[in-house]
Amino acid sequence: MKKKISxxxxxAIHALCAFMLVWLSTDTYNGVQFNHNYGILVFxxxxxxxLSLLMKNRDDCLFFDNNIIRLTRISSRRKAACIEILxxxxxxxxxxxxxxxxxxxxxxxxxxxxxxxxxMLLFALExxxxxxxxxxQFALELISSYNFSFLIICISFLxxxxxxxxxxxxxxxxxxxxxxxxxxxxxxxxxxxxISPYRAKLLCTATLQPLAAIMALNLLQIIILVFCSKxxxxxxxx
Numbered sequence: 001m002k003k004k005i006s007x008x009x010x011x012a013i014h015a016l017c018a019f020m021l022v023w024l025s026t027d028t029y030n031g032v033q034f035n036h037n038y039g040i041l042v043f044x045x046x047x048x049x050x051l052s053l054l055m056k057n058r059d060d061c062l063f064f065d066n067n068i069i070r071l072t073r074i075s076s077r078r079k080a081a082c083i084e085i086l087x088x089x090x091x092x093x094x095x096x097x098x099x100x101x102x103x104x105x106x107x108x109x110x111x112x113x114x115x116x117x118x119x120m121l122l123f124a125l126e127x128x129x130x131x132x133x134x135x136x137q138f139a140l141e142l143i144s145s146y147n148f149s150f151l152i153i154c155i156s157f158l159x160x161x162x163x164x165x166x167x168x169x170x171x172x173x174x175x176x177x178x179x180x181x182x183x184x185x186x187x188x189x190x191x192x193x194x195i196s197p198y199r200a201k202l203l204c205t206a207t208l209q210p211l212a213a214i215m216a217l218n219l220l221q222i223i224i225l226v227f228c229s230k231x232x233x234x235x236x237x238x
Contacts (some may be wrong), residue, residue, distance in 0.1 A: 003058065010054045011098055017047040018102040028113045029103060031122055031196025032161065034168040041161065044195075048130065049154050051095055055088065055134055056141075056150040081226050088134050096127045121197045121207060128214045129195040133157065135221050160192035164199065 022029045024039045032044050100123040107114040133153055140149035167187040171180045193199040194214060200207045 003060070006054055006057055010050045010095065013050040014047050014095060014099045015102055017043040017050075018099050019106050022103060022106040022110055022112055025112065028115075028118065029107065029122075030118060030198040031125070031200075033196070033198050034165050034172075034202065036165065045154075045158050045161065047099065048133075048157050051092070051130060051134070052137060052150055052154050052157075054091070054095075055137055056147075058087075060087075078226050084138065085135070085222055085225060088138055089131060092127065092131050092134055096123060096130065100126070118197065121211075124211055125197055125200060125207075125214070126195055128211070128218055129191060131218055132191065132214065132221060135218070135225065139221075139225060157192060160190055161195075164190050164193045168199075168202070 020043045021040055024037065024043070032040055100119060103122070104114060104119050106112075107119075137149050137153045140152065164187055167183045167190075170177075171183050171187070174180055187193060188203050191214070193203060194210045197207060200210050204210050
């Protein structure tokens with residue numbers, strides 16, 4: 001029951017965020033832009049924090065302290081890791097489908113311009129970037145405390161989002177500065193920038209390239225988690 005209530009609350013938060021992000025956008029909501037629109041930054045961060053908190057508060061993870069007995073009944077820790085990764089992927093997918101459907105609906109209701117290609121690109125980038133971060137959070141939870149993992153992921157998300165804006169504005173206003181080429185490279189490899197198609201299009205000539213790279217990173221991370229799961233300690237964490 002607690003899990004269902006948490007899931008419903010997260011969906012409600014995403015519904016609010018979807019409406020506010022569309023409403024606050026000037027024309028089409030195409031992800032967080034490189035500006036200081038703090039309203040969009042707040043609601044983009046809020047929906048991510050809600051998803052991260054949902055993952056933190058789940059109590060059915062086989063590797064968590066209260067489920068050690070269930071874990072020992074499974075013949076392989078790698079099998080258990082595959083089960084947990086599948087749960088994470090499914091949860092993120094459901095939440096993102098719900099959010100993108102409402103984003104499209106609110107765009108139509110509020111008279112915002114929308115295209116099928118644009119909405120699908122937004123969905124794909126948000127899905128795979130958030131999935132990477134949720135898998136990283138899961139990996140951190142396996143080796144450290146749950147609260148630390150949640151905080152480090154959420155703080156990193158917000159900081160990298162703000163750093164991406166700061167770097168882009170600096171390089172745009174100071175194109176001749178000696179440090180500008182280095183900052184542009186740093187910003188190009190800032191993963192959080194690619195949660196937004198708007199940012200992705202400004203950083204890369206073809207948005208399919210970062211999308212393919214992010215998908216490959218997800219696959220690589222899943223493989224590493226599965227193969228390293230045999231070394232995971234099942235002793236209670238402090």
